[in-house]
Amino acid sequence: MGVSVLPANLTPQYHAAEEAYRKASTLEEKIEALQEMMAVIPKHKGTEKLQADIKRRLSKLREEGEKKSKAARFNPFFVEKQGAGQAVLVGYPNVGKSSLLAALTKAKPKIADFPFTTSVPLSGMMPYKDILIQLVDTPPLSADGAPPGLLNVLRGGDLLLVVLDASSEECLEQAEGTLSYLVEKKIINKITEEKAPENEIVGDRKYLPYIVVVNKMDLPQSEDNLRILKELMPELPLTGISAREEKEFNSLKDNIFQGLDIIRVYTKTPGKQPDMETPFVLKCGGTVLDLAYNIHRDFPRLLKNARVWGSAKFEGQAVARDYILEDGDIVELTI
Numbered sequence: 001m002g003v004s005v006l007p008a009n010l011t012p013q014y015h016a017a018e019e020a021y022r023k024a025s026t027l028e029e030k031i032e033a034l035q036e037m038m039a040v041i042p043k044h045k046g047t048e049k050l051q052a053d054i055k056r057r058l059s060k061l062r063e064e065g066e067k068k069s070k071a072a073r074f075n076p077f078f079v080e081k082q083g084a085g086q087a088v089l090v091g092y093p094n095v096g097k098s099s100l101l102a103a104l105t106k107a108k109p110k111i112a113d114f115p116f117t118t119s120v121p122l123s124g125m126m127p128y129k130d131i132l133i134q135l136v137d138t139p140p141l142s143a144d145g146a147p148p149g150l151l152n153v154l155r156g157g158d159l160l161l162v163v164l165d166a167s168s169e170e171c172l173e174q175a176e177g178t179l180s181y182l183v184e185k186k187i188i189n190k191i192t193e194e195k196a197p198e199n200e201i202v203g204d205r206k207y208l209p210y211i212v213v214v215n216k217m218d219l220p221q222s223e224d225n226l227r228i229l230k231e232l233m234p235e236l237p238l239t240g241i242s243a244r245e246e247k248e249f250n251s252l253k254d255n256i257f258q259g260l261d262i263i264r265v266y267t268k269t270p271g272k273q274p275d276m277e278t279p280f281v282l283k284c285g286g287t288v289l290d291l292a293y294n295i296h297r298d299f300p301r302l303l304k305n306a307r308v309w310g311s312a313k314f315e316g317q318a319v320a321r322d323y324i325l326e327d328g329d330i331v332e333l334t335i
């Protein structure tokens, strides 16, 4: 079986296409890479199984694509997940959610000095170190709650960015209103002095982690409001920023990365230099086995040895499959 997964007679062209498939993060990229694999694979008996496997994966992805495009056509609140993790902006009108999306990504949302400018979600990709994190801008919450469809977008995220306007007289109400709405809808856990246990489950899913982004720190009143917020809600994970002046963007990005609870892991094949350009992204606590599964679903079965540079006691240390990896580790997998 191992032979049919990695036959020795595959061409460099095929390996390049497979590499592209391995690195593809969107459905379109995956389909394109599989098509390329199919086009360049040597057609003979030895690759029949592999050809069938590629065809099967292609038709599965195409089906998925069709479902998604139908969903996108009929539902403007449908947001396709992309990148290493998805952070969803949420908050009251006019606090600067769209401005943040515009400042941190290439997306071009409508921004205006009046409430309810945004009516449907829009996403963009934020470069962070060597990965891309997806940010999703959403229509605002209000006293009447949220527009239909918003809850699903919030629930679908990996992290929420609760945005407040630090220059507003209603800054505190914004904080209380947004957070209590999210608690009421069981999207985030109750706000207490103790942090929620990480694996706490609500129904069939986990509570979402969140950070509070206190925007418009360039305006008067903002320092006072930030101080009051800190005093009244010391347990809140607050970051003061200015979307307009791009103030404190580095710490905001670091906090988003940390809030997503992910690590970047690099791979190398024996005898070669590691690929330091495109890391694999795993949840914190991810193991060598999780990495192998991420590379290819057949990999864990074929895996013989793993060595780690970075978090291991010494460089290139041989580790077990359940070895827990850390951000920045380089892993050599031998099959």
Ligand SMILES: Nc1nc2c(ncn2[C@@H]2O[C@H](COP(=O)(O)OP(=O)(O)OP(=O)(O)O)[C@@H](O)[C@H]2O)c(=O)[nH]1
Pocket: 091, 092, 093, 094, 095, 096, 097, 098, 099, 100, 110, 111, 112, 113, 114, 115, 116, 117, 118, 119, 138, 139, 140, 215, 216, 217, 218, 219, 241, 242, 243, 244, 245
């Ligand atoms: N001074 C200052 N103004 C800001 C900042 N961020 C946003 N604004 C302004 O605040 C207003 C509202 O910004 P938006 O980004 O449209 O706010 P929003 O939260 O997306 O609003 P809705 O779509 O209605 O929910 C605009 O006039 C922005 O230029 C900031 O950091 N500083």
Ligand SMILES: [Mg+2]
Pocket: 097, 098, 099, 110, 111, 117, 118, 137, 138
């Ligand atoms: Mg907006």
